[in-house]
């Protein structure tokens with residue numbers, strides 16, 4: 123029988139020498155996309171050293187689900203937000219539905235299982251029209267205010283909008299903890315984000331042949347500001363690019379990152395694990411500790 127490359131999950135990699143955290147994934151979307159059950163996703167991830175995950179919501183329904191999943195799974199913490207493209211769709215259709223959506227996100231944010239307000243930010247690739255971009259700026263500013271009000275980590279989605287993201291951040295004031303998720307800029311943009319205190323989270327895209335600029339950005343980022351993520355089910359690292367992603371594939375990206383930086387794999391794992399606790403406002407139980 124022919125294997126469907128779009129839905130067939132890649133084989134698990136060698137386990138890592140120490141625990142790391144997938145700082146950004148969507149296990150609910152992964153389940154729809156590849157059929158990988160969320161509980162299996164956590165178990166498979168833990169079996170290769172990915173002992174904790176941050177589950178990110180992109181709309182009201184997903185954000186509610188993320189909080190519930192984190193409540194029932196101690197190795198998981200949640201992010202709540204309207205994704206910039208969802209915010210644009212809502213706000214262009216009706217300003218009051220955007221306001222309603224933001225009110226739900228604000229009501230979810232104080233929950234102790236919620237560590238993250240995000241993913242929020244700007245996506246000028248999928249939202250090219252000015253009206254949608256104006257709504258995205260408004261929604262981004264609202265999420266920045268929530269992160270500050272409830273002392274949560276701001277997780278930023280930035281697609282083709284580097285300068286505009288910095289403009290909004292500077293205008294609103296940078297929260298205490300900021301993560302540039304799926305970092306997509308060059309060295310200069312990395313420095314601009316680092317100057318504002320951000321952690322840079324690298325995804326499978328850092329393994330793509332064309333993305334030498336990401337590897338240069340990773341190479342100049344201080345070791346204590348580096349994070350790793352999948353953004354599963356998207357952005358699967360080479361050599362499984364094009365197939366579904368999941369947290370158990372984090373080791374593929376971590377190995378590529380260790381090579382880029384020329385450092386010992388175990389040392390990088392230790393740094394990634396410790397950096398996550400700083401970036402996410404403290405530790406939480408690992409899968410092994412709760413299994």
Ligand SMILES: [Zn+2]
Pocket residue numbers: 241279280303304
């Ligand atoms: Zn994103």
Ligand SMILES: [Zn+2]
Pocket residue numbers: 146147148178241353
């Ligand atoms: Zn995402």
